[in-house]
Amino acid sequence: MGNKHYIYIIVLAIVTMVLSACSPVTPAAIPTTLSPVTMSPNSQPPAEKDTPAPDSSVTLTGEAASRQVEVFSWWVGPGEADGLTAMVKVLGQMYPNITFVDAAVVGEAGTNPKALLAMRLAANDPPDSWQAHAGQETIANYVAAGQIQPLDNFFQSTGLASVLPPTLLPLISKDGHPYSVPVDIQRLNVLWYDPKILQDAGVTEDPKTAFTTWEAFFAACNKIKAAGKTCLALGPPWTSMHLFENVMIGTIGADKWSGLWTTPPTTDWNGPDVKAGITNFAKALSYTNSDASTLSNWQPAAKLVADGDAAFNVMGDWVYGYFTDPAPNGLALKPHTDFDWAPSPGSYGIFNFLSDSFVLPTNAKHPNNTITWLTVAASKAGQEAFNPLNGSICARTDCDPSLFSEYSQGATKDWSTDKLVGSLYHGVVAAPAWVITIQTTVSLFQSSTMDAAAQATFQQALVSACSSDGACQ
Ligand code: GAL
Secondary structure, eight states: OOOHHHHHHHHHHHHHHHHHHHHHOOOOOOOOOOOOOOOOOOOOOSTTTTTOOOOTTTTTTTTOOOOEEEOOOOOOOOTTTHHHHHHHHHHHOOOOOEEEEEOOSGGGGGHHHHHHHHHHHHHTTEEEOEEETHHHHIIIIIITTTTTTTHHHHHHHHHHGSSSSHHHHHHHTTTTTEEEEOOOOEEEEEEEEHHHHHTTTTSOOOOTTTTTTTHHHHHHHHHHTTSSSSSEEEOOOOHHHHHHHHHHHHHHHHHHHHHHSSSSSSSTTTTTHHHHHHHHHHHHHTBOOOGGGGSSSSSHHHHHTTTTTTEEEEOOHHHHHHSSOOOTTOOOOTTTBBEEEEOOOOOOTTTEEEEEEEEEEETTTSSSHHHHHHHHSHHHHHHHHHHHHHHHSSSSOOOOGGOOHHHHHHHHHHHHHHSSETTTTTTSSSSHHHHHHHHHHHHHHHTTOOSSHHHHHHHHHHHHHHHHHHHHO
């Protein structure tokens, strides 16, 4: 097993310990008064009528002196950091008196950042707001542990619920109370590719229509391998988890994928569908670059495609931001020429999604400043600044399509017509403890021989993970 895998498993073990130490607590009483956000004379109040007013459920005790808002995320790397910077610029325009303190932490789509965040929360030292995936990551974790406050008044005063797609609201709500502010929707089952490698290797099948199964994709991989190129670019361990869920979805389909996450599951973890998904996953891994686990994050893996070293990469739509944003952060590539995209194999008509959202901590140090940040994150201006650079689409349904790329316009359309399925790794369908158990299992599998016996062991580990969660009896 590579060192990276050992470190990864140790990090996961620490996160598990911290998460289990954070047993649910009773949320602190929510204060009832609010001083309005101060606007300096030259500030530009938001033009749109739907820009939220501060939440009247929040008080300002002891924060008057501080005008800072410390926001925790893992938007550090090329692409996503550009989106964050653009949204922070909107904050600066709307509320010049507020200082944004970027507490972003580098690391692997949240794996390490979330471990650090869990430690801060356990030490009762929350940032003013943090990135939280809509779904179980928010509800079964931060809400269950009493670490964040409901945002009923914020939602009421902003009318935010009326501009969110119906799919999102239940994912950020518990007992009818909304708990976070979604800023984006991201598509995860995207196959990014280099058209030139396909052409040179004699792959005549069009990825946009021909890869109806993973087997069809593997046939193309054989040609690419024979031409001396890597077929499928992969990065560090979390990207294996990302690949795993998309292989499983592309093998068993949307309904059976969703059936894995109901209580009790309607898709048998011990059955032939999951077995077929594991077989495809093992095969897909056999076409990946041997140095995957040494890469620092998703960008170097995606760059293998940009550089013409690998034909494909299965990754989220943040790749679009990285590929097309201007230098020095982005690669300034030309869509359809330098790179292209299609749904990942077997997933035509399926949209595997996540939504990033931001929260208000229970013991917020600067609650009014947090509300100011949430106001920007919820606003049309904030989302129209962040999403085009990040490659994602707005969580709001009223963003101006002309600000978005052809790719994002396509994703917006697909979001309204495709079958929607929630992400495992990115927090939608399963509680964090379950996700971490599966991550450890995937990592161990990847370090094994991955033969039939190892596949059977992997499946049994997935069955046990479901039992540990309590979803399987
Ligand atoms: C996801 C996050 C995305 C993007 C991605 C890669 O978990 O939701 O916004 O940051 O990780 O870093």
